[in-house]
Amino acid sequence: MLINHHQHRSTTLALITLCVILTSACGDSTSNKANAIDYTKTYPASNGGTLINAMMGEPSGLIAMIAGESAASAIAGNIFNSLLKYDKNLELSGELAQSWDISDDHKTITFHLKPDLKWADNQPLTSEDVLFTWQKVTDENTRTPYGSDYKLVIKAETPDINTFRVTYAAPYAPALETWASLHILPKHLLKDQDINTTAFARNPIGSHYYKLEKWKNGQYLKLTRNINATQGQAKIDHLMSRIIPDKAAQFLELSADNIDSMGLNPIQYARIFPARPDLNKNIALYKELGNSYTYMGFNLKRKPFDDIRVRQAINYAINKQEIIDGVLLGLGEPVASPYKPGTRWSNPELKPYAYDPAKAKALLKEAGYEDHDGDGILDKDGKPFSFEILTNQNKEREMTGVLIQRRLKEIGIDANIRVLEWASFLGRFIKPKEFDVVVLGWSLSLDPDQYSIWHSSQQAAGQFNFISYSNSQVDKLLEAGRLELDPDKRMKIYHEFSKILLEDSPIVYLSAGYGLTAIHKRVKGISNPAPPAGIGHNTYEWYIPKAYVRTEMSEN
Amino acid sequence: MKKLLANPLVLLGFIIITSILILALIAPFIAPYDPDAIDVKAILLSPSTHHLMGTDGLGRDVFSRMLYGSRISLMVGFVAVGISTAIGIVLGAIAGFYRGWVDTLIMRIVDVMLSIPTFFLILAVIAFLTPSIWNIMIVIGLTSWMGVTRLVRAEFLSLRNREFVLAAQTLGAKDTRLIFTHLLPNSLTPIIVSSILGIASAVLVESGLSFLGLGVQAPQASWGNILTDGKEYIQFAWWLSLFPGLAILITVLGYNLLGDGLRDAYNPRSSQH
Numbered sequence: 001m002l003i004n005h006h007q008h009r010s011t012t013l014a015l016i017t018l019c020v021i022l023t024s025a026c027g028d029s030t031s032n033k034a035n036a037i038d039y040t041k042t043y044p045a046s047n048g049g050t051l052i053n054a055m056m057g058e059p060s061g062l063i064a065m066i067a068g069e070s071a072a073s074a075i076a077g078n079i080f081n082s083l084l085k086y087d088k089n090l091e092l093s094g095e096l097a098q099s100w101d102i103s104d105d106h107k108t109i110t111f112h113l114k115p116d117l118k119w120a121d122n123q124p125l126t127s128e129d130v131l132f133t134w135q136k137v138t139d140e141n142t143r144t145p146y147g148s149d150y151k152l153v154i155k156a157e158t159p160d161i162n163t164f165r166v167t168y169a170a171p172y173a174p175a176l177e178t179w180a181s182l183h184i185l186p187k188h189l190l191k192d193q194d195i196n197t198t199a200f201a202r203n204p205i206g207s208h209y210y211k212l213e214k215w216k217n218g219q220y221l222k223l224t225r226n227i228n229a230t231q232g233q234a235k236i237d238h239l240m241s242r243i244i245p246d247k248a249a250q251f252l253e254l255s256a257d258n259i260d261s262m263g264l265n266p267i268q269y270a271r272i273f274p275a276r277p278d279l280n281k282n283i284a285l286y287k288e289l290g291n292s293y294t295y296m297g298f299n300l301k302r303k304p305f306d307d308i309r310v311r312q313a314i315n316y317a318i319n320k321q322e323i324i325d326g327v328l329l330g331l332g333e334p335v336a337s338p339y340k341p342g343t344r345w346s347n348p349e350l351k352p353y354a355y356d357p358a359k360a361k362a363l364l365k366e367a368g369y370e371d372h373d374g375d376g377i378l379d380k381d382g383k384p385f386s387f388e389i390l391t392n393q394n395k396e397r398e399m400t401g402v403l404i405q406r407r408l409k410e411i412g413i414d415a416n417i418r419v420l421e422w423a424s425f426l427g428r429f430i431k432p433k434e435f436d437v438v439v440l441g442w443s444l445s446l447d448p449d450q451y452s453i454w455h456s457s458q459q460a461a462g463q464f465n466f467i468s469y470s471n472s473q474v475d476k477l478l479e480a481g482r483l484e485l486d487p488d489k490r491m492k493i494y495h496e497f498s499k500i501l502l503e504d505s506p507i508v509y510l511s512a513g514y515g516l517t518a519i520h521k522r523v524k525g526i527s528n529p530a531p532p533a534g535i536g537h538n539t540y541e542w543y544i545p546k547a548y549v550r551t552e553m554s555e556n
Numbered sequence: 557m558k559k560l561l562a563n564p565l566v567l568l569g570f571i572i573i574t575s576i577l578i579l580a581l582i583a584p585f586i587a588p589y590d591p592d593a594i595d596v597k598a599i600l601l602s603p604s605t606h607h608l609m610g611t612d613g614l615g616r617d618v619f620s621r622m623l624y625g626s627r628i629s630l631m632v633g634f635v636a637v638g639i640s641t642a643i644g645i646v647l648g649a650i651a652g653f654y655r656g657w658v659d660t661l662i663m664r665i666v667d668v669m670l671s672i673p674t675f676f677l678i679l680a681v682i683a684f685l686t687p688s689i690w691n692i693m694i695v696i697g698l699t700s701w702m703g704v705t706r707l708v709r710a711e712f713l714s715l716r717n718r719e720f721v722l723a724a725q726t727l728g729a730k731d732t733r734l735i736f737t738h739l740l741p742n743s744l745t746p747i748i749v750s751s752i753l754g755i756a757s758a759v760l761v762e763s764g765l766s767f768l769g770l771g772v773q774a775p776q777a778s779w780g781n782i783l784t785d786g787k788e789y790i791q792f793a794w795w796l797s798l799f800p801g802l803a804i805l806i807t808v809l810g811y812n813l814l815g816d817g818l819r820d821a822y823n824p825r826s827s828q829h
Contacts, residue, residue, distance in 0.1 A: 326596035402775045417774050
């Protein structure tokens with residue numbers, strides 16, 4: 001019996017190997033099907049069609065404040081409105097609100113809703129719904145990580161059905177931004193429900209362009225046009241999001257013309273696409289700077305990372321361009337502040353630490369690290385300089401870790417890499433702060449306030465300042481930035497903050513990668529190059545000409 | 557031995573295993589590059605005279621990594637099987653020699669262990685420990701001793717009542733003498749066969765774990781993690797999947813041929829064909 005087991009396993013493996021060889025050999029011959037249609041013609045905008053995209057994970061629900069994951073907000077963003085939105089140039093404009101007034105003391109904001117708003121189920125959408133949503137997001141029983149911004153509101157009221165007014169204890173500069181990211185929920189459907197567990201999360205009624213038509217577990221979510229949409233009508237009839245939890249499988253579906261769009265990884269973008277003229281003919285690629293950056297963060301509570309010279313030395317020892325070239329295949333940019341390069345909050349005077357191993361060694365020597373015993377590893381007080389780089393199961397971060405490890409070894413630092421599954425990474429290491437160094441990423445919001453990441457008061461378990469950064473100057477700037485409403489003065493505050501942060505080097509900025517998207521050429525109306533708000537800012541204007549609508553098989 | 561190697565399949569298995577062992581031993585002398593040397597200007601080059609098996613996503617030479625990876629794969633095989641065989645012999649000998657409630661107890665433990673799917677047990681254990689080559693070897697060893705235990709016990713049970721054992725016992729031989737000089741030497745053949753097949757299985761488990769990211773940690777190379785890296789690039793960098801896949805296939809095949817041949821050669825009932 002034991003022996004059979006072995007034989008069985010080796011046969012399976014042989015088969016896998018064979019399949020591997022066969023798939024790589026056959027990859028080029030699958031492209032005959034769609035060649036007949038020329039997708040480069042222009043047609044006037046028309047209604048109809050289905051846009052199919054792929055997503056990695058299935059949302060746990062479609063109430064974004066509860067679900068939290070990106071898959072949920074991506075889909076819920078097509079179903080629910082907020083009071084405000086960012087336009088294509090990232091300026092705030094009204095969504096459900098047609099205007100808003102800020103009181104002279106900057107503490108009160110009054111939103112005026114557009115008249116005659118309706119939910120998808122024909123019920124009126126009023127300021128009562130907005131108030132209800134605010135009550136829910138600030139309710140202690142609501143399990144949401146987003147409550148803190150809204151808890152700063154000391155009074156919320158509805159003078160009439162089209163007016164919603166909030167009052168803050170002190171001026172709060174990110175306030176408007178927070179009202180652009182809170183999906184307004186229908187009171188009439190949720191008032192007697194437990195928002196954490198309600199069936200509404202799987203059967204939502206919203207007010208935006210689309211409403212949920214069908215959610216097939218583990219397979220897809222299909223949205224259909226909402227005729228009551230508050231923002232006018234979208235052109236494409238249906239949006240379908242297929243759940244395909246693997247980039248390589250998504251890519252095969254894209255090649256086979258079973259999906260219209262997906263996010264690409266650098267390899268697919270830079271290596272596979274150029275080698276496949278058949279794909280280039282039908283699929284357009286889009287590249288834009290993403291809203292996130294990758295960094296290496298030190299646990300500042302642990303020695304020797306409490307020493308600024310050690311942190312700076314490691315910063316000098318890491319070759320960031322090498323990471324951008326090797327891991328992102330050149331599809332990224334270096335960063336020197338925690339803001340998207342090129343935006344007003346990013347301080348243009350700051351430059352990343354240059355790759356300078358000699359300087360790194362000199363700084364380490366100053367901090368007491370030298371190779372006393374001649375084993376190639378620096379040491380201090382008889383202890384070798386050795387630590388662990390933690391990261392989660394993310395190919396790009398793992399590769400980044402390997403590159404960093406190599407460069408650190410060259411100046412005599414012994415670093416090990418440990419790759420963990422996301423949940424245990426957060427639960428066992430980040431929350432209890434049981435790590436030396438992490439390679440991670442931060443997503444950026446549009447408001448420059450980063451109080452929750454860098455302020456010394458935000459270090460409790462589960463809060464975002466898990467590297468335990470504490471700098472009284474930075475604290476003061478972050479506090480001032482929240483109170484300052486004048487954009488130019490605010491910019492100066494955050495430029496100063498970024499400068500101190502770079503100098504202090506609590507994290508090593510590694511890179512900001514481009515967002516890489518592939519969209520089938522049957523989809524028209526896409527702005528290229530993408531405006532600051534990104535390629536997806538105007539999906540409601542995208543259209544699929546009648547001639548290009550794919551023939552669909554009906555399931556029923 | 558001569559008779560054994562006359563079988564062409566066994567000879568093939570023997571040659572495969574010896575060559576891989578030799579390659580693993582002399583890896584540092586024949587590897588053309590440092591297996592961890594990164595060169596971002598030379599990523600994903602296809603096989604050429606400079607890079608016999610091409611380069612990977614970080615520009616490392618795949619041939620050198622394969623050579624060093626063979627050391628990991630083989631070491632895991634030997635150590636894990638060493639552990640499992642040692643445990644198996646001890647428990648099997650106790651159970652088979654003393655019988656009674658000890659036997660029942662040990663065999664029930666074996667049944668319990670066999671009822672758990674080994675690979676998932678290993679996955680669960682490794683997820684709690686730090687994944688490292690030592691942990692993997694130990695965990696594989698500690699979860700694969702059941703077969704050996706059963707074999708040894710069965711051999712002991714049948715040998716226990718044979719005349720030469722009874723004679724030794726009648727002459728006053730102590731238990732330890734009976735076990736070590738009479739019973740164990742006569743049970744060696746099936747143990748060796750099962751160990752060789754066990755190595756094949758351990759090599760596969762290690763590759764599987766590394767493939768899932770729970771095995772040997774970067775930047776150290778093992779066949780399994782080279783194969784994982786290759787998965788990302790399979791559409792255009794076939795060499796990253798082909799070579800480690802083939803290496804695992806050939807090694808496992810080699811051990812299986814050798815093990816099966818040995819078993820047939822020493823099994824009087826199956827030696828005729």
